[in-house]
Amino acid sequence: MAPLRVLILTLVCCVLQGDFVLSRSSKCTKHTLSLLHVIFRHGNKTLEATYPTNPYKHIRYDPFGEGQLTNGGKLLGYRTGQYLRKKYNDFLGSYTPEVLGAYSSQTWRCKAYLQLIMASLFPPGETEKWDKDFFWQAHPVNGDCALSQKLFWSYVTCPNFAKSYRIYKESPAYAKIMSPYNDTITYLRDESGLWQNNTFVFGTPIYLHAAFTSQVEWGLELPAWAKSVWPETLSEIAALEWAQLFATEEGRTLGAGNIDEIKLNSEPKQFYISGHIISKIFKDTKLHINKDPSVNGKKIYLYVGHDTNMYGTLAWLGVLKPEMINFGAYVIFEIHSIHDEYYVKVLYQNKNVDSKLVTLQLPECGGCCPLNKFATLYASRLNPETVCG
Ligand SMILES: *[C@@H]1O[C@H](CO)[C@@H](O)[C@H](O)[C@H]1NC(C)=O
Ligand SMILES: *[C@@H]1O[C@H](CO)[C@@H](O)[C@H](O)[C@H]1NC(C)=O
Ligand SMILES: *[C@@H]1O[C@H](CO)[C@@H](O)[C@H](O)[C@H]1NC(C)=O
Numbered sequence: 001m002a003p004l005r006v007l008i009l010t011l012v013c014c015v016l017q018g019d020f021v022l023s024r025s026s027k028c029t030k031h032t033l034s035l036l037h038v039i040f041r042h043g044n045k046t047l048e049a050t051y052p053t054n055p056y057k058h059i060r061y062d063p064f065g066e067g068q069l070t071n072g073g074k075l076l077g078y079r080t081g082q083y084l085r086k087k088y089n090d091f092l093g094s095y096t097p098e099v100l101g102a103y104s105s106q107t108w109r110c111k112a113y114l115q116l117i118m119a120s121l122f123p124p125g126e127t128e129k130w131d132k133d134f135f136w137q138a139h140p141v142n143g144d145c146a147l148s149q150k151l152f153w154s155y156v157t158c159p160n161f162a163k164s165y166r167i168y169k170e171s172p173a174y175a176k177i178m179s180p181y182n183d184t185i186t187y188l189r190d191e192s193g194l195w196q197n198n199t200f201v202f203g204t205p206i207y208l209h210a211a212f213t214s215q216v217e218w219g220l221e222l223p224a225w226a227k228s229v230w231p232e233t234l235s236e237i238a239a240l241e242w243a244q245l246f247a248t249e250e251g252r253t254l255g256a257g258n259i260d261e262i263k264l265n266s267e268p269k270q271f272y273i274s275g276h277i278i279s280k281i282f283k284d285t286k287l288h289i290n291k292d293p294s295v296n297g298k299k300i301y302l303y304v305g306h307d308t309n310m311y312g313t314l315a316w317l318g319v320l321k322p323e324m325i326n327f328g329a330y331v332i333f334e335i336h337s338i339h340d341e342y343y344v345k346v347l348y349q350n351k352n353v354d355s356k357l358v359t360l361q362l363p364e365c366g367g368c369c370p371l372n373k374f375a376t377l378y379a380s381r382l383n384p385e386t387v388c389g
Pocket of ligand 1: 178
């Protein structure tokens with residue numbers, strides 16, 4: 001083919017494709033925005049779970065404490081709130097208590113991270129300023145503990161998830177994905193001592209990745225044996241393990257990934273659930289569309305949870321990739337109203353605060369998905385209770 005023809009064809013294709021993509025997501029603009037829901041992972045934390053050969057067992061992480069936000073983690077929350085304020089300033093307007101729905105997991109780091117986001121997302125205006133030197137105002141948060149447990153990490157057992165996951169773990173599909181890493185996983189278990197209690201056979205890389213991330217941030221040098229796997233190899237295997245937790249339809253529907261499940265010889269009890277958050281988002285959106293008085297004036301819902309909630313959310317949507325999810329990552333559900341029709345646009349941040357948000361292309365629905373179509377496509381996942389068993 002003559003070079004010119006190739007060039008013209010390429011251009012035509014690009015324009016057509018570009019136009020298609022553009023028209024699908026550019027319908028949802030900042031002028032059509034109607035409601036926001038955001039699910040976050042908390043910011044950077046100090047070490048929470050150790051391993052038998054950890055050379056730094058004596059370290060107490062004072063004055064923060066174990067498993068709490070570091071200063072870097074706190075700053076991330078504050079900067080994230082600032083970023084969202086800038087992005088949505090016109091839509092959000094000034095603060096009144098009805099505008100905001102604020103939810104967090106019951107762990108301290110999540111409660112604290114929510115406070116940091118709200119501090120910069122809704123700072124006091126001139127009228128609300130109550131101290132001339134202190135630029136902060138208090139925001140009410142949801143205090144329903146049972147609801148929080150249900151949303152972020154239910155203590156219910158979901159036998160169907162456990163059952164389907166066990167079957168999957170015995171399948172050739174699972175072996176094909178994980179067996180190339182057998183030797184490395186054995187090495188990690190031997191060196192870390194995590195085999196000692198016959199536990200974490202599957203979860204060793206996930207578990208160690210979390211431990212090393214916090215230790216490195218605290219300025220500790222990792223043990224010599226870790227150098228050959230940190231950070232690339234360990235991240236690669238841990239990300240694959242995460243994806244396996246959501247490889248079953250039951251896992252995706254519940255948005256459930258369970259670290260306990262990956263212990264040997266122990267019955268799973270505790271599930272981290274994201275399916276409930278998304279079905280709440282969907283219900284709240286319906287109330288908003290129907291102008292229900294209970295959600296009058298609401299503009300934004302914030303949910304601060306865990307890595308498991310983030311993987312679960314992406315898996316539920318069918319867009320999870322084997323990639324580690326960082327501290328402070330978040331997913332925004334933008335609800336748009338265009339000529340009396342409602343749409344959902346989902347954005348994802350897994351980099352630093354100033355990186356461009358990624359618009360997620362929902363399978364079969366794209367970047368600006370009609371809500372009715374969303375409801376049909378995801379119908380089987382909108383009632384996680386029925387899948388639990
Ligand atoms: C890895 O281990 C699994 C389970 O022990 C086994 O089924 C599989 O054959 C092993 N694969 C390799 C490549 O060694
Ligand atoms: C293994 O069991 C011992 C004794 O019950 C306990 O002290 C230790 O923390 C356990 N190790 C792990 C890695 O769970
Ligand atoms: C916070 O954790 C991320 C990994 O999730 C890391 O890339 C980043 O450097 C950490 N931030 C600080 C301040 O150490």
